[in-house]
Amino acid sequence: MATLGETGLGQSAAFTGKRPGLFASKSVVGWLVFWFAIALFIRLMNLTAKPAWMDEISTVMFSLGNSSRFIPTDQAISLDQILVGLRLRPDANSADVVNYLLSENNHPPAYFVLAQGWMKLAQAIIGDPKGYASLWAARALPALLGAAAVPAAYFLSWLSFYDSHPASRESASREFDESKSASSESTSHQSVQSGAAATAQPHLIGLTSAALMAVSPFSIFLSQEARHYTLAILMIMASLCCFTLAVRAVCDRTALGWLLILAWVVINTLSIAVHYFCGIALCAEGGVLLVMLVRQCLKSSSAWRQAPWPKIYVAAVGTLAGACIWLPILLNFYGSPQTTYITSEQGSWKFWIDPLAQSVVGWLYAFFSPITNGFGWQGITIIVLTSVSLLLLYAPWLLRQLRLGLQFQWTQPSLRPGLLAIGGFFAMANLLFFLICYGVGFDITRGHRYSFVYFPSIIILAGAGLAPFWQGFAQVKLPFIKQFIRGRTFVATVLFLGFLGTQVIVNDLSHLKFYKANRLVDFIQQNSTLPVVIAVDSTISAQPTVIGNEIVSVAWEVKRQLDADPTNREWVSEPQFVIAERNLVTNSDPRIQLIESIKGLPRPFDLWVLNMDPSLDSEQCLQPSDNSGTMGSHRYTHYICKQLSS
Known part of the structure; x- marks a missing residue:
């Protein structure tokens, strides 16, 4: 001074x-x-030590000119499919940013338009081979x-x-x-x-x-x-x-x-x-x-x-x-x-x-x-x-x-x-x-x-x-x-x-950052011995709504861990994901959508459901003794889905 x-x-x-x-x-x-x-x-x-939480997911997605509606719902999808909104589209423009943002989110567009140009520049310099957004660039x-x-x-x-x-x-x-x-x-x-x-x-x-x-x-x-x-x-x-x-x-x-x-x-x-x-x-x-x-x-x-x-x-x-x-x-x-x-x-x-x-x-x-x-x-x-x-x-x-x-x-x-x-x-x-x-x-x-x-x-x-x-x-x-x-x-x-x-x-020693997907992902790895399916319900109303940004943040953390160590043996196989719609317009039941989504999956598997705890006994999905709780501010329920009886 x-x-x-x-x-x-x-x-x-x-x-x-x-x-x-x-x-x-x-x-x-x-x-x-x-x-x-x-x-x-x-x-x-x-800058990238802390995981991206759901609001950051929305910011990055809309800044790329993408929509949360690009993600398939009411079905089991792969890691690449759930992260489709985090891929940079070469043909996306500012009009796409404004259109998707105002139709799904509750924020004005000025920053998102600015960030689109920044993310395109970052992609040209340090771009991911598959076109995924860089968390470092998004935060820089x-x-x-x-x-x-x-x-x-x-x-x-x-x-x-x-x-x-x-x-x-x-x-x-x-x-x-x-x-x-x-x-x-x-x-x-x-x-x-x-x-x-x-x-x-x-x-x-x-x-x-x-x-x-x-x-x-x-x-x-x-x-x-x-x-x-x-x-x-x-x-x-x-x-x-x-x-x-x-x-x-x-x-x-x-x-x-x-x-x-x-x-x-x-x-x-x-x-x-x-x-x-x-x-x-x-x-x-x-x-x-x-x-x-x-x-x-x-x-x-x-x-x-x-x-x-x-x-x-x-x-x-x-x-x-x-x-x-x-x-x-x-x-x-x-x-x-x-x-x-x-x-x-x-x-x-x-x-x-x-x-x-x-x-x-x-x-x-x-x-x-x-x-x-x-x-x-x-x-x-x-x-x-x-x-x-x-x-x-x-x-x-x-x-x-x-x-x-x-x-x-x-x-x-x-x-x-x-x-x-x-x-x-x-x-x-x-x-x-x-x-x-x-x-x-x-x-x-x-x-x-x-x-x-x-x-x-x-x-x-x-x-x-x-x-x-x-x-x-x-x-x-x-x-x-x-x-x-x-x-x-x-x-x-x-x-x-x-x-x-x-x-x-x-150094992430404060609770100012509320949602921490890395803790949930580590917890799921430690408590799963079978292939993993992670599911969530997503509310859709007549008003603009973002779909699945919470589970996308979890998926992005999974990808970041796999990118850092492609031979990561904590996962039996790459996790799959389900976004079950809770549609307030059509009165769809997310429990029914979840059941339909997992019916065709090979069994057995570990099912982790976020933000709801539906009864899945009829589907031979049983809860272990310590089946539910909160980790990284994400509320979860754990099921083990066994072979269906003939």
């Missing part, structure tokens, strides 16, 4: 009244490149986009906190010097430097934010999935850039340029085309601006028609028009099988507690990740120790120091518009999350990945809160003991623990 002098932002540069540009010196650029390289390196570590694109969030965090921080009124900096310094003597925290933050050094520069805040983004476990988690969340984060950060400029214009009562308004509308429209939840971010921006408008109108009844409000209205109308393009498609999925998993059970105590607890956990995952995967007493001990240490000792200490840092930053008038914009956005976004959870009954905090909506604001606020510790606060009190560490040591500690958290993620 660069010091104040190293970034070329000493007292002479800061208080001469001349605002430094985006990059104050070559040192700033060098540190930014360094953190980007660190970010990319971490995100590419062990989000990893690259995740690393790009590092310079984006720097730019957003700089734009949020640059000093548009340099003269105010000296008064801010005097204000702090007058107030620090009365501060109740003077015992824990001693030897604060002069106002020149203590006033946090936007470049230092930007570098701190970039460093936090580089080693954020939550960012690593999203970056190592073949999904569209890292692109959505970049789009939200781009929108926040326009938003912070609008907030600054409102605070200064200055006009906004039409080019900015146009860019804001285009960015907002594209963001919704990446992920519908970006709309929550846009509503949060609108909520903050609405509060500011009401406050100004209470002071002056004519404020609503003064600059910059008329152009902000144009941006709002343009964004709403762009969002309405997707409204019919979004409504078509409402209540579909793909959205019911977030429905809350009202009346239970968990209905009220879970969103709050899960939100706090989502905030903290931005900075650290405890080990939550372990086996045996040693594993349980490690889980307990890391969880207690991080959640009960480190987290309160970190949050307290960030609060103190942000309180100090609030005394700097030049930083207040940025803090108001980013802090207001964070608060409003979380308020909207709670309204959806408690008002609509959809617990969207259940999936930690949805925290991507406000994740950038956490990083920027933390960067602003940590910056004073790097250049101003000389000492920080350790928790529970009367010992102090240097402010820079505290910042380094936060970054180091973040880095350790990234290693927890890349």
Whole structure:
């Protein structure tokens, strides 16, 4: 991390009244490149170590311009047949991507169209002889986009906190010097430097934010999935850039340029085309601006028609028009099988507690990740120790120091518009999350990945809160003991623990990744002595539905193991698969479909059925003693199908 002098932002540069540009010196650029390289390196570590889960299967399949309907159902099929959707078709185009995606899935198409070009490029360079998609390539694109969030965090921080009124900096310094003597925290933050050094520069805040983004476990988690969340984060950060400029214009009562308004509308429209939840971010921006408008109108009844409000209205109308393009498609999925998993059970105590607890956990995952995967007493001990240490000792200490840092930053008038914009956005976004959870009954905090909506604001606020510790606060009190560490040591500690958290993620020691097909596949191998058939029921409704993505993830893991060791003797023979339709339109019974599918198979064989436990006694398929359970978050039932009596 660069010091104040190293970034070329000493007292002479800061208080001469001349605002430094985006990059104050070559040192700033060098540190930014360094953190980007660190970010990319971490995100590419062990990229294929974790198995692909069902949502990644859908992303890869639709990105290739394929349909889940390509997979034969209600019959026993081979490994190649069930993986047909993961083969690249040379004649597939963007129209196929959009058509199949919108007819079967509940996501907008922007990322999938981008990923198609990327996957074609990867196929040309590292392609599989049989044309199968590369899991590494599918995850490398989000990893690259995740690393790009590092310079984006720097730019957003700089734009949020640059000093548009340099003269105010000296008064801010005097204000702090007058107030620090009365501060109740003077015992824990001693030897604060002069106002020149203590006033946090936007470049230092930007570098701190970039460093936090580089080693954020939550960012690593999203970056190592073949999904569209890292692109959505970049789009939200781009929108926040326009938003912070609008907030600054409102605070200064200055006009906004039409080019900015146009860019804001285009960015907002594209963001919704990446992920519908970006709309929550846009509503949060609108909520903050609405509060500011009401406050100004209470002071002056004519404020609503003064600059910059008329152009902000144009941006709002343009964004709403762009969002309405997707409204019919979004409504078509409402209540579909793909959205019911977030429905809350009202009346239970968990209905009220879970969103709050899960939100706090989502905030903290931005900075650290405890080990939550372990086996045996040693594993349980490690889980307990890391969880207690991080959640009960480190987290309160970190949050307290960030609060103190942000309180100090609030005394700097030049930083207040940025803090108001980013802090207001964070608060409003979380308020909207709670309204959806408690008002609509959809617990969207259940999936930690949805925290991507406000994740950038956490990083920027933390960067602003940590910056004073790097250049101003000389000492920080350790928790529970009367010992102090240097402010820079505290910042380094936060970054180091973040880095350790990234290693927890890349080495699959956290439960953030819920479904783990490799554990199920290993379990099936260990408990099967006969040829294996793996079956699942797949719900098909009148609404768009993806067929069989869970069992396809299991099949892809089988293929990955066989590719790694073609002589793998754990399998008696290559497994076969059955997708039994639970068709809500024709009222088809998946049990009957399963029975018909396995009738012609050579016996005996081991049958593993996922997500249902039908009675198959009539087919001489009997359950062993420990026949059912959950492995890798996949619910299974085991049968041994013997010869049919004549």
